Amino acid sequence: MYLRLKKKITVDQYQVLTIHDIAHVTGNFRELEDIRQLKIYELTKQDKNVSVIDGFHLIDVLLSAYPNLTFELVGPNQVIVDIKKGSRKASPILIACIWLLLCIGSAMAIMHFHFDVDMKQVHQSLHTYLTGEESEKPLWIQVPYSLGLGIGMILFFNHVFKKRFNEEPSPLEIEMFNYQEDLDQYLVTHENVLNHRNDD
Structure with a gap:
């Protein structure tokens, strides 16, 4: 058998x-x-x-x-x-607080990154290089860049709410899968019924 x-x-x-x-x-x-x-x-x-x-x-x-x-x-x-x-049942207030915290945290991370690399100066230099004119606010570069940043994140995570673009797993799903595999392996090692019986 x-x-x-x-x-x-x-x-x-x-x-x-x-x-x-x-x-x-x-x-x-x-x-x-x-x-x-x-x-x-x-x-x-x-x-x-x-x-x-x-x-x-x-x-x-x-x-x-x-x-x-x-x-x-x-x-x-x-x-x-x-x-x-x-x-x-999950509390709507708790969900809203976590969502707000994550949004603020990710926004701060993106803003600090752009400040560190001086993205504004990069856009101004790029505008001057391409047009030969100096501009304090090259919106024709900044607006598409901002939109592209959001679209790129959506494509990277392969989700818009519950909608998936294709069957390929996102990097976040792969990391969650690897975490679950490690957790399962830990449980197999430390929670084994046979091990408990032998210890007794």
Whole structure:
């Protein structure tokens, strides 16, 4: 019988996990449906928000229940169990404050960058170089530059609100994916149910 652990699942508090919940199972046995319903682990208060079930724990339970069968584990060796708690509704005031803080912070960063490189002088020099005339406010350069800056950021992040321009992930999505992968690896290392059993 072949088993492939799911990489990550989301479950309710105190749920009893079965083979079907944490793994894909296939094989040529009459007991296949019974194996899918076999209890593997019961979530407790000690599991808090996240638990990790190791493939060896799964194989131990299966061999205890079905000693005459052979089990082959393929794919991931652990499954991360994300435990749902009571969902809290986001406060519109908190969202507005965070949005305002991010907008002000990004605007200040852009303004300080332009001040550091003296972008105004750059535009004036560019105007003089192209036209041969000096101008204090070369708007024909400054306005398209400002618009291009905003459009460039939208294209860079590949989003306008929930609208995507193409299927290519944005740099922010890639960074979030890498962060999640690192977080999952940390959880696998530190929250492993088998490790806790061995420590006990």
